[in-house]
Each structure stands twice: as C-alpha cells, then as structure tokens.
Amino acid sequence: MKQNSWLQCSSLCTERYNLTDTIYSCPRCDSLMGVNHDFDQLKKTSGQSWRKIFDSRYMKTEWPYGSGVWGKKEWVYPDLSDENIVSLYEGGTNLFWAERLGNLIGLDDFWVKNCGNSHTGSFKDLGMTVLVSAVKEKINLGSNISAVICASTGDTSASLSAYCAAAGIPSVVILPRNKISEAQLIQPISNGAITLAVDTDFDGCMDIVNKLSKDVNFYLANSVNPLRIEGQKTLSVELVQQFDWEVPDWVIVPGGNLGNISAIGLGFKMLFDLGLINNLPRLVCAQASNANPLYLSYKSGYKEVQSVSAKETAASAIQIGNPVSIYRAINILQQFGGVVEQATEDELANASGLADQTGLFTCPQTGVALAVLMKLVKSGVIKSSDRTIVISTANGLKFTNFKLDYHRNKLPEVTESKFASSPIELPGDYQSVVKAIAQRV
Ligand SMILES: *Cc1c(COP(=O)(O)O)cnc(C)c1O
Ligand SMILES: [Zn+2]
DSSP states (O other), rough: OOOOOEEESSSSSOOOBBBSSSSSSTTTOOEEEEEEEEEHHHHTTTTTHHHHHHHHHTTSSSTTSTTGOOOOOOOHHHTOOOOGGOOOOOEEEEEEEHHHHHHHHSSSSSSETTTTTSSSSHHHHHHHHHHHHHHHHHHEEEEEEEEEEEEEEHHHHHHHHHHHHHOOEEEEEEEETTTHHHHHHHHHHHHHHHEESSOHHHHHHHHHHHHHSSSEEEOOOOSSSSHHHHHTTTHHHHHHHHHHOOOOOOOOEEESSSHHHHHHHHHHHHHHHHTSSOHHHHEEEEEESSSOOOHHHHHHTTSOOOOOOOOOOOOOGGGOOOOOTTTHHHHHHTTOOEEEEOOOOOHHHHHHHHHHTTTOOHHHHHHHHHHHHHHHHHHTTTTTSSSSEEEEEGGGGHHHHHHHHHHTOOTTOSSTTTTTOOOOOOSSHHHHHHHHHHHHH
C-alpha cells in the first residue's frame, strides 16, 4: 500500500518506517525521527481548497473531524484507520483578544491562544491524541504493548493517562516527587495510571524512562516521539484559521523540552508549503532564567549547545535543563527569524499577576511568555502595531499554589508581588460588609 506519511530520520538518512514502528531515533545516525508526508499527494489539493475543507470541519460534530487535530487528519496521520482514533475533542481553544493587557504593555493587536482550555488543561492533549491513537492502531495490528510510559513535569502525564484511560490502555507516568502541582499529580492518579513519584528532577525521570523504553513493550510517549509533534503542529493551523487565514507577526511560546516550538514552526511551514499562507510569522521561545539552555545557546549564536542543571522555577512545566528537542527547535528558530528571551521568577510572576488583573488566569509558563513579550516590546523588537500572539500553554487552575503564594508574597526570588490581593475577612454582619465595600469603591 502506498504510504501517505512515514517515519524518517530528521537528518539525512532516507529509510522510511511505519508510524506504528517503535523507533525513537535513527538506527543509522541516532538523530531524532520525524514524520514525513507525501507532499506531492497533498499538493493535489490547492491551498484554497484546504482552507475550505478545514473550515467545513472546524468544531463540528462529525466524528472525528470536529476535533481541532483530526479535522486536519490528512496533515497529521492520513493512513490511520478512523476506528483507532482516540479523541477527546482536543483543539478548538479560544483566542482571547487581550485588549486591556495589550494597552497596558503597549500593543494594539494582542491575543492569547488559550490552549489550556482543553480536556486535561494543557496543550499536551493535541499531541497525545495522535500518539495514543497510533498505539491503539499498533495493538490492533497485533503488537504487544504492556504500557505506554512517560516522564513528565505534570501535564504530559495528565494527558497521557487520560487518553490511555479512554482507550483502555495501561500507562505508567514517572514524575519528579514534590516538583509538580497537586492538580497535576491528582490527574494521573484519578485516571488510573501507574503513578511513580521519584526522588529526582525531570531530567532524572527522563533518564529512567529512556532506559525503560529499551524494552519494546514499553512505548515511549515523551516528545522525542514525533507523533506528538504531528498533533501539536495543528495549533498553528488552527491559529491562522481563527484569523480567517491571516498570519500574525509574532508567536510567543514558553519552551521546556522544546517540542512545542518545533511543532508550531512545522505547522506554519506546512501551511506555507501547501499554499494556505504566503508569509511566515516570527517565532519567540520564552525560557525561565532558571532553566535556560536554549537561551544560552541563542546568545552564542547557536555555536554552543549545552545542557544546564535546571534550578527551581515556579514555571515547573519548563524546568528542564536538557531538552530533547533542542536541535529541532534551533533548526526551526533559524528558519523563522526566531528570538529566544528569558524571564526571572520576579518577572514571570508579576507578568502573570498583571495579566490576571485584565481578565486572564495565567499559568506560570504563560507568565514567562508574557514577561518575555513585555521585554521585547520595551526593547522595540516587537512594534506596537504588530499582531502578536502568546500561546498560553496550560490552564491557570492547575497552578493554584503558585497563585496563592503570589498573592501571599511568598514566592521564592520574587521581591514584590506587585498585584497581590487577598480576601477581606469580616464579622458576620451587614454593616461591616457595607463599610468594607464603601472604603474601596
Ligand atoms: C509541556 C509544557 C510546556 C513546554 O513545552 P515543550 O514542548 O516541552 O517545550 C510549557 N508549558 C506547559 C504548561 C507545558 O505543559
Ligand atoms: Zn539518520
């Protein structure tokens, strides 16, 4: 059968493998694998027709196309049989016109893509639906898989366990003990994943999972697996679609393992190559100063690429010192006039606090992206008239401890919580309430 997409080395080797093969790095040269598509086939449909097809499916109920990911199935995993799709209707997240925040920071056309308004509360669902669907297909083709496994800073495990639970496939998640939020920890537990809280950091968990994945019966779900990138790629398509196929000037995303920035770039490239758009946005990857290997590499003109020992950051989902997709990300950033900038704990916390005052409810990773945005506006890199999008990667409700500590002025390395607020506690009588309000309005 002619294949419409296949696994192939992301470097120069030309061997093709099935998307259901268990291969995470090139057997010849050890580079990361990527998913390649038959562009000759895809180009038989014009850019204009693709737009029409995608628009006709977007957020409709016809299964599986109402999903933001599976509405773009031909670009994601065309040969997958529909009966193996494990979808929880991911994508279709709202684009928030952050008018007030934009005014406060000097932008006329500023938007936040709320990817955290999703089944498990983060953008990770976009990739996980593809990966778990591939596993289901693999199992139905006769593969023996005892469990799907991942290391996680919280959101990957939440997503993996939900999709596996929905499909009835066992999952094992390995988390750094005491380094993820309670909300993130309770998700895999609730979904019945085998949840291992290990006394190490994310990079330590990743080492363990990499060793486990040498056993072919443990299928690896970390973003080294290019199937996840294929789903996350649809974020760019959806974003442009939400602007009636207009391309923004800037897209800013917080980066940890650097799969998402890579996926977003690949999505825009595909839109461009298939004629849906005529220009590319510039991409910005935002890192926490406490976990900034990509930033350091950027500063060296990408001459040096070194892992760092990631320090504690409130942006725990990006507390990663040795990102698996760093070369993938550098490659993408070089094609998109990419910028990498960092934010301190004080900057990310106050950026998040300010954004919340304008009606958002931001996770700390989104705080990093917002703080970086403010720096780039201040330095004139981003102009006030530029259409700018921040990718909000998770729902703020997953990070209530971060919020509480912020408002109690208790976050480490934050000198002052500039937008701190607290409930006003009152005796149980009407007059006290009236007085309390009168003092403040
Ligand atoms: C995973 C995650 C990130 C980082 O994405 P990468 O692909 O690892 O760079 C950022 N924010 C949140 C909330 C995440 O869960
Ligand atoms: Zn190779």
